[in-house]
Each structure stands twice: as structure tokens, then as C-alpha cells.
Amino acid sequence: MTLVELMVATGIGSVVVAAVMALVLFSSRSFAALTNYVDLDIYSRNALDKMSSEIRQAKRLTYYSPTELRFETTDPVSGAVNTLTYRYDEPTRTLNRIYTGQTNILLRQISTNTLQFQMFQRNPVRGSVDQYPTTDPTLCKVVQMSWICSRDILGRKANTESVQSAKVVIRKE
Numbered sequence: 001m002t003l004v005e006l007m008v009a010t011g012i013g014s015v016v017v018a019a020v021m022a023l024v025l026f027s028s029r030s031f032a033a034l035t036n037y038v039d040l041d042i043y044s045r046n047a048l049d050k051m052s053s054e055i056r057q058a059k060r061l062t063y064y065s066p067t068e069l070r071f072e073t074t075d076p077v078s079g080a081v082n083t084l085t086y087r088y089d090e091p092t093r094t095l096n097r098i099y100t101g102q103t104n105i106l107l108r109q110i111s112t113n114t115l116q117f118q119m120f121q122r123n124p125v126r127g128s129v130d131q132y133p134t135t136d137p138t139l140c141k142v143v144q145m146s147w148i149c150s151r152d153i154l155g156r157k158a159n160t161e162s163v164q165s166a167k168v169v170i171r172k173e
Helices: 003-057
Strands: 058-063 066-074 081-087 094-099 102-107 116-124 131-133 140-151 162-169
Touching: 003 066, 003 094, 003 102, 003 140, 003 162, 058 116, 058 140
Parallel strands: none
Antiparallel strands: 058 066, 066 081, 081 094, 094 102, 116 131, 116 140, 140 162
């Protein structure tokens, strides 16, 4: 084997190894992004399911802000009247559920300034299925929740966001 043949073989081998390494790196980043997306989506859907169920069973909305909802609920076993609160904590990027004095984190890694609550009146907008917005909690019949959760992948911002939005009707109102 001559020196020229050895250099050509080394060059071709280096190109093949570089191509395989690039493929492995790209595949691992894609796999991490997909895993993060699925994980965020599961947590967001679970939080939305729990909130929807509890809001439907709430007696009425007692306090509203774009980052906090407070409901009056009745315990089905004891008949006691309790307060159920959903509050967004921006410094920790979490959505907290507060019930009977206990605070539980319902959702983590919410993107900054993306969580928003809105409230609507009972009557629908004429000619559509939408409702009229209201600023009075005593008129609230429908609550809309929306948020975006995201994570970094290997220290870089990646497109692993989970967008959730839903309108929930307070049934007992």
C-alpha cells in the first residue's frame, strides 16, 4: 500500500465517520425534541382535564383575573362550601391548584406570559357559537383557559411547545 492510497482511504473514512456522527447527532436531538413534546402534551392534557372537571362542578366563579380564577365549590360528601383557586405563578412558571388550604402544582414549565384566563356570559353571540366576554364574575358562565408550555433541549430553545386551550361551561351556575 502506498502513501497516496493510505491518505485517500483515511480521507474517505473521515468523511464517512463525520457523516455518521452528524446523523447520530441530528437523530438524538430529534428524538429528544419528540420526547419533550409528548411529555409536555401529557402534562398539559392532564391539567386541562382536571381543571375542566372541577370547573364544571363548581358552584360559581367568585374572583377573576387573567392569571387567577377562584370558584366556590360544594363538597359532595360533607356539603361544606370550599374555595377552589387556580393561580399562575410567573416567577416559577407554574399553575397552582389551591383547595382547602393545600397547594398543588398542576402544571410546570409554562412559557412566560402565555397563560391566560378569560370569562364569558351565558348568552351566545347572535349568529355564532361564541359567547359575550364579561368582566363581572357573577355573570360568568363560561371560562376559557389557554397556555403554552416549553422546554429547552440541551440548553437551547427548541420547538417543543405544547399549546392548550379550552372553554369550559360552569354547569351548576
